[in-house]
Amino acid sequence: MAFLNFRLQPKNELEKGGRTSALIQSDESEPEKKCPNCHRETPLSELAGNLNVCTCGYHFRMNSRQRISAMTDKGSFKEMFDDVTFSDPIGFPGYEGKIESAKNLSKEKEGVICGTATIGGEECCIFAMEPYFMMGSMGTAVGEKITALFEYATEHKMSVVGFTVSGGARMQEGLFSLLQMAKTSGAVKRHSDAGLFYLTILTDPTTGGVTASFAMEGDIILAEPSATVGFAGARVIEQTTKKPLPKGFQTSEFMMKHGFVDAIVNRQKQRTVIRHLLKVHNRREDA
Amino acid sequence: MKTDAYEKVKTARSNFRPTSVDYIHHIFDVFLELHGDRKFADDGAVVAGIAMLADKPVTVVAIEKGHSIKERMARSFGAPQPEGYRKALRLMKQAEKFKRPVICFIDTSGAYCGIGAEERGQGAAIAENLMEMMTLKTPVISIFVGEGGSGGALALAVADRVWMLENAVYSVISPEGCASILWKDSGRADEAAEVLKLTAQDSLNNGFIEKVISEENIDEEPFYKMIKEDLINELKVLGSKPLDELLEERYRKFRKVGQK
DSSP: OHHHHHHTOOSSHHHHTTOOOOOOOOOTTOOEEEOTTTOOEEEHHHHHHTTTBOTTSOBOOOOHHHHHHHHSOTTOOEEEOTTOOOOOTTOOTTHHHHHHHHHHHHSSSSSEEEEEEEETTEEEEEEEEOTTTGGGOBOHHHHHHHHHHHHHHHHTTOOEEEEEEEOOBOGGGHHHHHHHHHHHHHHHHHHHHTTOOEEEEEEEEEOHHHHTTGGGOOSEEEEOTTOBBOSSOHHHHHHHHOSOOOTTTTBHHHHHHTTSOSEEOOHHHHHHHHHHHHHHHHGGGTO | OOOHHHHHHHHHHOTTSOOHHHHHHHHOSOEEEOOOOSSSOOOTTEEEEEEEETTEEEEEEEEOOOSSHHHHHHTGGGOOOHHHHHHHHHHHHHHHHTTOOEEEEEEESSSOOSHHHHHTTHHHHHHHHHHHHHTOSSOEEEEEEEEEEHHHHHTTOOSSEEEEETTOEEESSOHHHHHHHHHSOGGGHHHHHHHHTOBHHHHHHTTSOSEEEOOTTTTSHHHHHHHHHHHHHHHHHHHTSOHHHHHHHHHHHHHTTTOO
16 A cells, blocks of 8 residues: 555645646647546547546536537527637737647647537526637737627527636736726626626636636536635645645635535536526526 | 836836825725725725815715735725725715715725635626716716726726826836736836836826825925815816716716727
8 A cells, every 4th residue: 555655655845735737739749648536547539528527526627618518509509709819909928838838738729718509408608718818818809808798698699608718817918918807797797787697617627817807706606526716726725825735725615614605517528517507597587 | 127107017016105095084084984885895095085175065086005015915905895895886886876976096016816705706896886986966076196007096096087196107007017917027027117107197198097196295285285276176177067978978088098
């Protein structure tokens, strides 16, 4: 057993707290993916068939298109606002190059995709943030697309379902990014005041300025198991406070225990739960 | 390399600069501090209460760094806990109920960074303020008197008018943080300060704020008197607008940031 203990020794304080994360790249050169939880190697094709969830229950990250196609009715997704693309408002050094590599890596134009779809026949507006595009960081394009989606949903009296993944506000756009927090929150508030339903599903990782704005503004907030969810970066907190972080710090489970997440829902069950919640709230119209 | 932007950052952080409470004491005639978020605790980093501006009652909410070391520690050096933001929101909602304008003073390096702050929902507290301030049915004016650090500052700056002192700064990230991410060297903060466009002048040029307040005679009576008169005049303008027009303008002001 000593051998096993050695093998399972955490590499750092974060891992000791039960936090691990791994990206799935659709990279053909790497046909298998090692699970950071059970260390089992699973062929990528098999993982994809299982919504990127390992047999042990570990949720690998998922890109935004995969997620939308897994959650919505086949062929129902109509993308919107995809013409909103990045701008470099403060001429930040090296930003354009970063955007180019993010585009190549993710095959997306920006850090979120938005549109309308049906889920089990229930209509909704939907957005999914993109982990491979600068970790879903929020610049003006992301803020603009999400704001426009909420405005559309308010106008057409539709529910919004949102999957969040974000490292926070995008530093490279300076205050332009920061103010997207206020802008998106304003649009969410108007949608909410119109009596409409907003469901967020927090996925790994949801942090910083996105946590401090539209991720935490849902009427109902769900989360994927073991996703990192928090405001300040764990490393920064560790360095600032010089205290060891509690086990499971800033995970979905931690957030639920402290009262900020309604329920943790496995990816396999999400579609059913989302459909149910949409059905419950979309009925409002007929009543 | 020494830059103007970083000089401003240092000035904004200076211990010799008046802090929010100094503004409160010089600008308002009576100030009654009200404590607590009615949920968990009273956060010393946020000072809030009811004040008289000339003869009109207003609600004042301020992030306060403190002066002496002891006071600064009690106020977590102006880094609010979630309770600070919740206290701010509680008193802003009170202002809405009694139709008092809200005046915010902002001076923070950012929201408090700690285990307890995360456990009690720092992100959720800021998010709630952003949402609620956007539709708060009373005029709101926010003044950056020193540092405006990221979401922790924005949580009090969703306002009809945002003003900044000449040497105040407002940024998405500290220049040190930016430099260590960008160049793995926090020592290059002066260069980062330049690229972040964090000065009051930058914010004015980008249309994020309406006014830069001159620091001539800072901390002297004429300086406070000037701000006081500006506040009185601006509240007259804002107070004369129909409420739906005020709220629509507030929404548009933030809506247009980054809109093509």
